[in-house]
């Protein structure tokens with residue numbers, strides 16, 4: 001390994017002049033605020049997270065507030081952010097902290113990793129940014145900087161290669177100013193050492209960057225081979241009664257677990273297949289892409305029937321008014337469809 005001794009020093013000097021210091025979670029820092037921001041920032045851009053974080057903190061300023069909330073309300077504030085398991089795990093972890101850690105996050109790396117939704121890197125970020133203790137992080141941004149600086153070969157998802165990344169990350173993490181260093185590394189990866197066009201000319205660690213010396217910066221870290229995403233289809237039954245539609249709560253686990261959606265069928269369903277007393281109209285289908293598959297969504301509007309209440313079989317549902325988003329967690333495609341139906345009804 002080269003120059004690990006002054007690597008942190010150079011990164012800290014750069015952070016002092018160029019780092020981001022005005023993000024909402026960098027103000028009034030607490031371990032709880034760091035935790036929520038780190039979870040929201042997984043797979044999601046800073047600009048998208050900011051309004052979600054602010055709304056979340058306005059409603060749940062402390063971990064105790066989060067723990068005493070209903071899951072529905074937590075998921076409602078997560079609507080549109082995606083990866084809803086993050087919201088479910090936050091709530092579950094808050095309840096655990098209330099029961100076992102006197103209502104606070106534990107200041108201990110292992111105890112943090114034992115909480116739902118907190119992996120090694122997130123635990124490290126909470127320890128360093130929230131508790132000011134020396135801990136190592138290795139999120140996507142940091143992995144990119146270190147993988148390039150040290151020209152680490154191999155797929156980081158493989159155990160041995162992953163271990164090598166953690167060793168390098170540990171060796172480079174300083175004993176002092178660890179919170180600033182953690183933030184600096186995240187910033188360096190997000191703003192200079194970007195995926196496709198890194199700004200090596202102004203990078204504080206360019207001098208001994210091995211990937212730059214090899215003229216191969218975009219080859220590190222090694223990318224996983226992309227596989228075509230499998231496709232699935234679903235038929236959503238949109239029962240409409242006047243200006244309301246029928247939503248049901250999904251099972252607590254799995255895709256969109258605990259969120260509210262339309263009753264669904266996995267097999268192909270045509271309007272003509274409906275019982276005689278129901279009439280349906282297929283609305284334009286649309287696609288939603290998850291990280292591991294693509295879902296083709298076929299909404300079937302059912303708004304003409306003799307007794308729509310009897311037609312609605314699912315017991316745990318509720319009628320919600322179009323044009324007034326309910327205080328419930330909704331998957332993004334369902335929120336979009338509700339908006340389209342509201343627009344259709346108001347004629348806009």
Ligand code: SF4
Pocket residue numbers: 145148149192193194198199200201203204205206207209210211212217
């Ligand atoms: S020199 Fe370029 S590739 Fe190397 S760490 Fe800096 S920005 Fe990344």
